[in-house]
Amino acid sequence: MNFLQLLFIEFNRMKWFLLMLVIVVFGAQFFLSMITPGRLVRDIQLDRISAYETYNFSIVLASDYYLFTVLIPTIVIFVYVAIIWYRDWLGKGTYMQRLLTLPIRRMIIFYAKLTTIVLVALLFIALHSLLLPLQQLTFAAMLPDQFYSGNANVITLIQMSFLEVFYWHNLIDFIYVFLISITLISLMFTGVLIERAYRYVGLVMNASIVIVLFVLYIQLIEASMSFYSHEMMWMISGIIVILLTVSLVVSSLLLTKRMSA
Amino acid sequence: MIELKNVTKRYGRKRVMNDISFTVDAGEITCLIGLNGAGKTTLLKAIMNLTPSQGRITVDGKKVTSKTYQDMVFVPDVLPMPRNMSIQECLDFMNHFYKKWDEKAANELLQFFQLKKEERLRGLSKGYLMRVNLLLGIASGCKYLLMDEPLSGIDILTRERISELLTSEYVDKKAILFTTHEIAEIETIIDRAVFMKDGMIVSDYYVETLREQEQKSLLDKMREVYV
Incomplete structure (x- = not known):
């Protein structure tokens, strides 16, 4: 119970930051899913790419911008590994003094922080796997039918892109x-x-x-x-x-x- | 009883606590007095195991472990809680961890300190944060209360309230060890004064004895020790 209480407080402390990160990352991914079809059509009109081929969502996943939207939370989570400790020492409240003098084994603090980081990482992966089909649908809705090769299997999409690193x-x-x-x-x-x-x-x-x-x-x-x-x-x-x-x-x-x- | 035997701490070559031995007894208010850098705060932190030190520190005859913290609470000079919490959340937090949490005392002290449960810490002044700090410490139900500069940098009204609290029934059977610079205000409150200088205890007096036998005030004694 002590562990859960500390875990709850860790999440409570980062809830707004986490929410903002989720909105920015997944908002950017949906935005990319919406604007990529327009760019494709423009490139076809300018004869930069073939008008006789069809395209699917993998073109969005292959873009550097999409890679960037995945790198941002990855880097943020890595930075947060340090922040989750240092803010308790260096913040206004010196909360570490309270944590270290609680009548609990001090390693519970360690486990609570470790679990927070793992859960945040899993949360991003879970949310991404849920939103990926919706991103594909958004892409399909914005691209004229004659250029769309149809919905691809999400697992295939993941396996064909850099996202494979994050999935098992x-x-x-x-x-x-x-x-x-x-x-x-x-x-x-x-x-x-x-x-x-x-x-x-x-x-x-x-x-x-x-x-x-x-x-x-x-x-x-x-x-x-x-x-x-x-x-x-x-x-x-x-x-x-x-x-x-x-x-x-x-x-x-x-x-x-x-x-x- | 909190007992220190030959407690020493070094920062590099400098000794910030030098062979300190003394006890803190139940029902007594002991004040650590000293100029800046005398080692008062370091001593409190060493007792709380918030800084490593050499020597022997025991509480009721046992070494300080996580279980000891059910009986011993630290009230530092800044409230050690995240500022996004409300007072109610702080109370719930402490209630969760301290088995002897005194809900009745917490509610009475909320009124005594004129605090509103729903207020967030980030909106409170330093004086009010110290009020919350003390409330959490006293309502924790711990019999040993270690306070670092509870009277420094806060308004006169809060100082009066805290002084009043330290003579109230809430702290009757507790052992209180605190540091301060505000000698004049605490003279009538404390039982015992321990003077520290350069990491050492230079003198240790019961205030009543000092007054009756030597006819000196705490301030007189302080001048004697430091000037």
Whole structure:
């Protein structure tokens, strides 16, 4: 219950910001779905593209602008990973003093913030998957029938575009992506806590950790040429579990023994 | 009882708390007095485990853990709640986490401090934020109340209200440890004055003893210690 209460407060604090982001991102995507048909027709009239071919929604997904609308929330969520902690230290209220002195295990604060970030990311993916068919319908409604090749299967549209990165094909895939995301966020949280505990020295420690992780990543890429894909998957899963465990243990120690507010 | 034994804290080479040992007893109002940078706030934070320190700090004979916070609450100089919350939301928040939350005291203190539940924190002045801060601390039901500069930078009316509160039944059986610069106003309120200088406790007096035996006021003693 304590966890849910903190989770509720995290969402309550960001609700207007989240709503604004949803409106901007999905508004921009619908806007692109509306104006792309007009551009297509103009290009056909100017003989820039063939008038004898037909087009579908994948042309919108392939545009740089659409990529941009997906990159914005991705970057914002990554930045928010840091903001979700720092605003509690640096904000007007020094809310961190209250959080750290609540009669609960301090790691509950960590889990509540981690869950907030994961849920926000899942919310965007869920909303996008729901709105994608509507965006396709908007595109179809704005494009003259003779140029429209018909509605494509949403899954096919996703698989044929960069969006594939954000979606998964089966449960194993989902668990895999989910674990990687949680580990990444957890490591970033640990980085914030290291900086908060050791300040300038913490920044140096964080830079060292980033270098080690980068070397590990390069080694994995090189290893992928010598191992089968299922062997690589097990290897990466093992590394992820180790990293996540280390991140949680270190964060717990920092929160209980080294934190200042 | 809160007990500190040889508590030390360093920032680099500088010692901001130097071998501090003392106790805070139930039913007493203890005031930490000192000039800026004496280490008063750091000491409160060390007790609350809000800053790492060396030495031994116990509350009722046990080390400070998350369970200790059911009995010990911190009232910092700035209300530590998000400013988008309303007073009602703050009360609900504290009620959720503190098992001994005193709803009756909370409602009475709302009236005493002339606060409206529906008001948002961002619309309140510093004085009113301190009123909310104290309300949350006292109604938490904790027996140890640690307050950092509750009288600084606020209007005279709020100061009067807070002084009145500190002599009321709400804090009767609580142990209160607070820091202040406002010596004149607290002289009649506190039981004990602990003077700090350069991270050390330089003297520790019961105010009544000071008055009766040495015939000195707190201000006289402060001049003696610091000038």
